[in-house]
Amino acid sequence: MSISRRTLSHKEVKALASQLSSFKDYLNLESGRVSVEVARSGGIDIFFVGGVPLLFKIGEIIAPTLLFETYLSSLGRIVVDMGAVAHVCNGANIMAPGVKGVHGIFQEGSFVTVVDEKYGKTLAVGRALYSSESMINISRGVVVENIHYVGDRIYRIYKSA
Secondary structure: OOOEEEEOOHHHHHHHHHHOHHHHHHOOHHHOOOOEEEEEEOOEEEEEEOOEEEEEEEOOEEEEOOOOHHHHOOOEEEEEOHHHHHHHOOOOOEEHHHEEEEEOOOOOOOEEEEEEOOOOOEEEEEEEOOOHHHHOOOOOOEEEEEEEEOOOHHHHHHHHO
8 A cells, every 4th residue: 555645735725724614613724833735545535634634535525534522522423233344344324223322413414423222433424315303213224325434544543653
């Protein structure tokens, strides 16, 4: 896996900040005092803010990494049973039968965290396919699209960059 990493110029950071409106309350990019680096590998960009990999970009999607704890703690949380953990950590989408709890209020399309029921450990970041209100009443099918999980390619890039 070939990884290139470089520091963004002030102009590039300003341009990036304009794309990150949903994350602006959790990042302080406008001050110009924080270092922003980008690591690239195979079409994936990982953004390191102050040395910590907080965001990634694939195509037009910009999403939080599992290490963006301040942002992740503000998201809705989907609790899955222990039987679903191995599947989630292999990239499977979250199925309604494995969901043990829905916490927080979110809309369809929002980022959510997926945690295990035993330890509350964050396993994945996903995109909700239903609002929190609707999700609690669904008993079949996929309810969350898994977009980033422990041990995936994104995770391996930022652990080695």
